[in-house]
Amino acid sequence: MTDFVQNSLDGITLGASYALLALGFTLIFGVLRRANLSYGPAIMFGAYLATWTSLNFPAALFVLFLVTVAGAVLAGSYVERLCFAPHRKGSAVAAMVASFALWMQFEELAVLALPKHLYAFPALYDGGPLSFGPFFLRLESLLMLLAAVSICFLLWKILHATRFGIAVRAVIDDPTAAELSGINIGAISLRVFALASAIGGLTGFLIISSQEQVTPMLGMWSTLKGMLAMMLGGLGSLPGAVAGGLALGLLEAHSQWYFGPQWRDFIAYLLLFVLLAMRPPWMNTRSAY
């Protein structure tokens, strides 16, 4: 029982980071109906920029946070302009493959700037974990949870209480009608990319500063986990992204405990495969890229 509760606690904190990644993915997917394979690599770009800064300048943690977010937003906007703006009304496959091409660019850039396989990153918090009776919770995990909850709330506020948010939802619901009523879809899409990348940058910063290390795998890891969580919760749904992220985190924490890391990944992919084959109602399977 103790193990079960502890695993669930770990799963929820892991799930919080997945939920944040899936939120960014879903936001982009909802507006563009296109999958952005370069979402994770753009986060990695921000993370590497911050790591490079911390290696060359005596920068405070808060500055590194800003650098990560700025790097991710910069990289995300670059991806939008080069891969998604030109294909907005054209081929979804071309947009996806183009975003993969830029992924290769980010990865090579990162390896050229910092060629070692692993770099240390300043810790978010030096002390030990908090304990509640027999249970442990790292302060960083608590912060991740807090960030996930507040980002969800903030995003909900933005989408429901600002002109920009109403325009975004209009585009998600019906791009043609939105365009006819005078919404500039190109501008909305760039701003959504910037917003999603900022969320990605925040998530990336929390991940690398609580793991205290950066590797070039961060890009692929973020893209795979974010897409997996997004698909589990149903494409293009924001509450679904949060639910999918938490479900994936819980599933992974428990299966890792009982079966080890390889079966953990296997079980997560098996669940996705079975769900896609069965097509439950929340995964509406109309044609979607």
Place this chain on the structure above:
Amino acid sequence: MDEYAIGVLTNIGLFSFIAASAYLLLVAGELSFGQQAFFGVGAYAAGICTAMLGWPLPLAALAAMALGALAAALVGLPTLRLRGLYFAMATLAAAEMLRILFELFHWQLEIGGETVGPDGTQGFRGIRWVFERGVEPADFLALVWALLAVVAIAIHLIEKSRLGATVRALGEDPELAGMLGIDVLRLKLGVAAAAGALAALGGALFAHHNTYIEPRNFDIMLGVHSLAYALIGGLGTVFGPLLGVALDLGLLEGTRFFQGYRMIVFGGLVALLLIWRPRGLLDERVVHWLKTRFS
């Protein structure tokens, strides 16, 4: 030819098989993130057949193709109803499951005083059938390209036939194709199985060229690269994907000029190229133009 050129040309040939495999599915209107799995199935199956069971390579390659087709059909059966990103993610999930199974796959035999066989993440060493028979690298290159030529010409002829036109119609609009009386699922399943066999053949040759394979060879990077090759080269003809592989492996990696910056150049070029030609260099229009010009 020097050894380096032979190596580059062999690699172009080997990866053309998986690029052509991704191409087949793209023409049928499906986007797969999972062709690397069947490349891997072919590599492991052929390696086991020659190095562990003592089969000759041609028989092993046939077995690999059969297994690749079977695996692709099994993955396709529950997923081919899905469209777009749903199908892509389902194939990715299947491919990653297979890769993890390769990581967990241990089966070794004592052969001639040494242990041979897949050893999980440690990979599978000693697939030396080609090497032991004294086949020169240049001869292996000729074999790879001869097989590739057979495959490409066969696909080219099929594309000119009624079957080829039916598959293109399916890719353009599956609903319309279904209304015209085409058995959409069966045809897609056939295309998926053929694509699986093709990728497996590439994998079988890849394993015997490298003599060593490991699960990491067959991760998503290979799958997405094969998609990119098909799309850069063009979806108008089967020679498109081959052109895509040749551009990346030949021009960028082979010439050493871009050493260290290859991916930055390649990535930027691909993104720009796709703005200009969203269905690749040799797309349907170019192919049609070439046909009217030279026939």
